[in-house]
Amino acid sequence: MLRATLNINNISKRLYSASAPASKGKGLAFAAAVTAGVLAGGYLYSNRSSKKSETASSNTSKNQVAPALNPSEFIPFKLSEVVSVSPNTSIFRFKLEEGQTAGLSVASCLLTMIPVQKEGDKVVVRPYTPITHESTTGYMDLLIKSYPAGLMSNHIFNLSVGDELLIKGPITKLNYEPNMRKEIGMIAGGTGITPMLQVINKITENSDDHTKVNLLFANNAEEDILLKDHLDSIEKKYPGKLKVHYVLSKPSQGWTGETGFVNADMIKKYLPSSSLGEDAMVFVCGPPGMMNAMSGPKNGPIDQGELSGILKELGYAKENVFKF
Numbered sequence: 001m002l003r004a005t006l007n008i009n010n011i012s013k014r015l016y017s018a019s020a021p022a023s024k025g026k027g028l029a030f031a032a033a034v035t036a037g038v039l040a041g042g043y044l045y046s047n048r049s050s051k052k053s054e055t056a057s058s059n060t061s062k063n064q065v066a067p068a069l070n071p072s073e074f075i076p077f078k079l080s081e082v083v084s085v086s087p088n089t090s091i092f093r094f095k096l097e098e099g100q101t102a103g104l105s106v107a108s109c110l111l112t113m114i115p116v117q118k119e120g121d122k123v124v125v126r127p128y129t130p131i132t133h134e135s136t137t138g139y140m141d142l143l144i145k146s147y148p149a150g151l152m153s154n155h156i157f158n159l160s161v162g163d164e165l166l167i168k169g170p171i172t173k174l175n176y177e178p179n180m181r182k183e184i185g186m187i188a189g190g191t192g193i194t195p196m197l198q199v200i201n202k203i204t205e206n207s208d209d210h211t212k213v214n215l216l217f218a219n220n221a222e223e224d225i226l227l228k229d230h231l232d233s234i235e236k237k238y239p240g241k242l243k244v245h246y247v248l249s250k251p252s253q254g255w256t257g258e259t260g261f262v263n264a265d266m267i268k269k270y271l272p273s274s275s276l277g278e279d280a281m282v283f284v285c286g287p288p289g290m291m292n293a294m295s296g297p298k299n300g301p302i303d304q305g306e307l308s309g310i311l312k313e314l315g316y317a318k319e320n321v322f323k324f
């Protein structure tokens, strides 16, 4: 597998590896046979394979290439590059046709699948959140953390350039509209940055969107901060639009940012006040412990569950908090 230690700005400038080995096409024949719902990321995601969606191609004029993703069918995407961004997290770049977008909406995720390869195996499906802009053509990037016993993350980390991954989507999580709120507060932990990045990209690339974003981004140590250079460069380019506040639970001696876990004082200091009511919204995405402490868990992919935790204590209303 091709590995490097470049940031996202650099990899977007790099060419794809020209020496991709032939795809192994592992077990693809089994994909079509999968009809059952499967447990993914703690939730039940529908995994019904149906006729190819016509939405992608029917909305596309003759001169445009239809978006790559299909919301109703898993299709194979070829891995073209892998870039390490922290000790346990990498960006996996999948090749699209020249001039072709992924077909993402903001904010949305997609599903990856490991098909059944022999009798007795179970299909594995997990959601991931692409970090490429909606308008990006020719490739789609996923930022993925590896877990020692993780079925999907290990599968993806073991792919070689040229191998294929079955992907279906997009699944819209939140329909972001420009200026839908005056201010947005974001609380992200680790790879929970991925949906935030989609929204940040959408806001900053639209000069008519005047939303102010404050992001509280929690990680363990400095080397674990995902896409720091990239976030810092967006903050620098759009000073009135984005402010990033880093929080480390295991900081080094010289660290001058916030330390510990995200707490009520940090939320009061950096995020829009709950007194702004419908003028503001807070997005939350992170590991289960963080979700529980900040906002309470979701009840399923489309059920936000009740609001609890620190945000509730600080007076935010349920409709002004979104859990990814």
Ligand SMILES: Cc1cc2nc3c(=O)[nH]c(=O)nc-3n(C[C@H](O)[C@H](O)[C@H](O)COP(=O)(O)OP(=O)(O)OC[C@H]3O[C@@H](n4cnc5c(N)ncnc54)[C@H](O)[C@@H]3O)c2cc1C
Residues within 6 Å of the ligand: 040, 041, 042, 109, 126, 127, 128, 129, 130, 143, 144, 145, 146, 147, 148, 149, 150, 151, 152, 153, 154, 191, 194, 287, 288, 324
């Ligand atoms: C909507 C949505 C979007 C997501 N987007 C991304 C994304 O962009 N990037 C990304 O890396 N992940 C993302 N995830 C998480 C991802 O879907 C998987 O849950 C994750 O990659 C682990 O899957 P796995 O099959 O490797 O591990 P599993 O086989 O499911 O779990 C094996 C073991 O890994 C450990 N583990 C798994 N998940 C966690 C966790 N969250 N915290 C702590 N330990 C854990 C546990 O020890 C667990 O027993 C998203 C989840 C959701 C719900």
